[in-house]
Amino acid sequence: MKATSDCTMGRTPRRLGIIGAGWAGLAAAVAATQAGMQVSLWEAARHPGGRARTVTLETGLDAPCQLDNGQHILIGAYGRSLRLMQQVGVDPEQMLLRLPLDLRDSQGQGLAFANLPAPWDGLLGVWRASGWTWSQRWALLRHLLRWQMAGFRAPPRQTVAQLCQHLPAALLDGFIEPLCVAALNTPVQQASAQVFLRVLQDSMLGGPGSSNLLIPRVPLGELLAEPAWHWLALQQVRLASGRRVQRLEPLLAADGQSIAGWRVDGRECDAVLLATHSAEALRLLSQLTQEQPALAAPLQDWLHTTAQLAHEPIATVYVRLQGHPPDTSLLPRPMLMLHPTAEHPAQFAFDRQALTGDTGLLALVTSTSRGSRQHLEAQCLQQAAQLLNLPADRLTAVGTVVEKRATFACTAGLARPAMQPLPGLGSLLVCGDYIDGPYPGTLEGAVRSGENAVAAWLQPTPPN
Ligand SMILES: Cc1cc2nc3c(=O)[nH]c(=O)nc-3n(C[C@H](O)[C@H](O)[C@H](O)COP(=O)(O)OP(=O)(O)OC[C@H]3O[C@@H](n4cnc5c(N)ncnc54)[C@H](O)[C@@H]3O)c2cc1C
Known part of the structure; x- marks a missing residue:
């Protein structure tokens, strides 16, 4: 069998099978x-x-929640995700709360962008950042300018810590690390410094509103997946x-050698997109x-590269304050940056009451968390109690x-798997947030990858 087929890049398959309906698979299916x-x-x-996705949890309210x-956040620069929402009938401005970038803590310390066009939003934000000394503000502005002059590029093996090694430690902890x-x-x-700079570039120079934070006001499923499915x-x-x-089986062409298409659990397709x-x-x-x-030899590189990927966890602990009045916010702002410690590991808190109307509900998010679920839950409960300045017994996880x-794990020097796993065979493509591209593991990375795979069948050189 030869890893070649009629369905090459730039030639449109008639029957396409897509496996997986995450944001990548849905984006591909729509395109x-x-x-x-x-x-x-x-x-x-x-x-x-x-x-x-939306999950149904028993939260102690009358009905499951x-x-x-x-908890997810988007930024204004996620243009392809926002466009996709519109294509399937979702109005992003209704479904997402749009705020200038805000990385302040509960005391109001930290950076908040101004509500102005770029670059003034960032410049004024840095200038006014609360709790930072003048020399820290200058240092950040100098670095931002230097990164911009270098075209927001960094050597592939450079880490974000190395990129920022001359920034004051307070900025590294209070701005770079949470970002x-x-x-x-x-x-x-x-x-990876390269990927970090790409996100920074798109958010700072991507046009009006690109640095804005966009926080869902509805359960995640309603943001894209359910309307797209409909x-x-x-x-x-x-x-x-x-x-x-x-099961995925190749269909042989009349020559008995080359691959003419695929059978996906028995259904014949001209091409297949793996979006798992x-x-x-x-x-x-x-x-x-x-x-x-x-096919073992031609697939070997792809399988090896994919098997090397490491993954990072994210834990979200939902904490409810009993008896909180429905019309008042829990936190000073819908999203707060926290100062994580070994005992209080959450990095961000979200006021779900203000965002989605879930009475008395906070979401505490711990990225790269390692401990047990029970331990994390107990720690987040304590952290929420401290944040709200309330006794912990008024709160329930x-x-x-x-x-x-x-x-x-979006590490420096990482080799990511290519969209086309079998060189020379255009009828089998792979998409998903982990596929080689400029973005980290994000919704936008997934959408771009799904759309790019379809574009590869329509035009030989897809956009990045
Ligand atoms: C807790 C958490 C918080 C996050 N926060 C953010 C954030 O704030 N901002 C952001 O941009 N990103 C965030 N992300 C990342 C973002 O959710 C992902 O990058 C994105 O959802 C990946 O989409 P995908 O389509 O590539 O993959 P997936 O969402 O994994 O989709 C793959 C789909 O394939 C299906 N599937 C698998 N195997 C099969 C099979 N054999 N047959 C049929 N179907 C199959 C799966 O069920 C799944 O639906 C977060 C992720 C998590 C988990």
């Missing part, structure tokens, strides 16, 4: 449907959304939820090499979601 392909979409879970598998954790979900000592159903896309694809998380893509493609030994493989 492919708009391009006139006949799409079949399989999703293993009962509902679409993947790592950005619709919460998120993890890096929020954007890359990777500690500064390991995080949109696809209206376009007669073949949707299968609760169906974990087990990396572990599942590894499983399906490793199984393929066992059944088709001729109503739900904790620990996503052990929330994102890939």
Whole structure:
């Protein structure tokens, strides 16, 4: 068998099978449907959304609460995600609370961008940053200017800690570290300076509002996954939820050698897009090499690169304050930066009452968390009590979601797997937040990757 087929890059498949309905798979399904392909979409879970989904938790209220598998934030620079929402009928300005970038703590200390066009939003923000000395403000402005003059580029193996080694320690702890954790979900000592600068560049120079924080005002599923699924159903896309694809088989062409298409759990497709998380893509493609030994050598590099990816967890602890009046906020702002310690590990707190109207509810987020769920929950309860200046017995941890493989670790020098796992064979592509691209493991990275895969079938050189 030869790893070649009729369906090459730049040639549109008629029947496309997409495996996985996270943001990458949904973005691809929408783009492919708009391009006139006949799409079949399989999703293993009962509902679409993947790592950005709504979960139902018993929170002690009368009815179970619709919460998120993890509190998410977007930024204004996530243009492809915002456009996709609009395509499926979601108004991002209604569904997301738009705020100037704000990394202040409960005392109001830290950086808050001004509500002005770039670059004045950032410049004035740094100038006014509370709790920073004048020399710290100058140091940050000098660094920002230097990074801009260098085209926001860094050597591939440089870490964020190395990039910022001449910044005062207070800025590293109070600004760079939280920004890096929020954007890359990777500690500064390991995080890629190149990817960090790319996110900084897009948010600072990406046009009006690109540095804004966008925080969901609705459960995550309503932001994209459910409306996209509904949109696809209206376009007669073949949707299968609760169906974990087990098998991918090549279909041989008349020459008995080259691959003419694929069979996905028995259904024939001209091309297949694997839009699962990396572990599942590894499983399906490793199984393929066992059944088709001729594909083992060409797939070897891709499998090896993907198997090398490390992952970072994110834990969200939902804490409820009993008897809090429904019309008052819990926190001074909808999102607060915290100062994590070994005892109080959460990095951010979100006022779900102010954001989504969940009475008395806070979400405490701990990226790269390691301890047990029970221990983390107890710690976050204490941290919330301290934050609200209340005795801990007035608070209850109503739900904790620990996503052990929330994102890939976006480390310096990381080699990420390519979109095309079999060189020379355009009928099998892979997308997802972990696929090679300029973004870290984010919603925007996933959407770009899904759309780029479809664009590769429509045009030989997809946009980045
Ligand atoms: C707790 C948490 C917090 C986060 N916070 C943020 C944030 O604030 N901002 C941000 O931008 N990003 C954040 N992220 C990252 C973001 O959620 C991901 O980057 C994005 O959702 C990845 O989308 P994806 O489509 O690439 O993969 P996934 O969401 O993993 O989608 C893959 C889909 O494939 C399905 N699937 C797997 N195997 C099969 C199979 N065999 N057959 C059929 N279906 C299958 C899965 O069920 C899943 O639905 C966070 C992630 C987590 C977990």
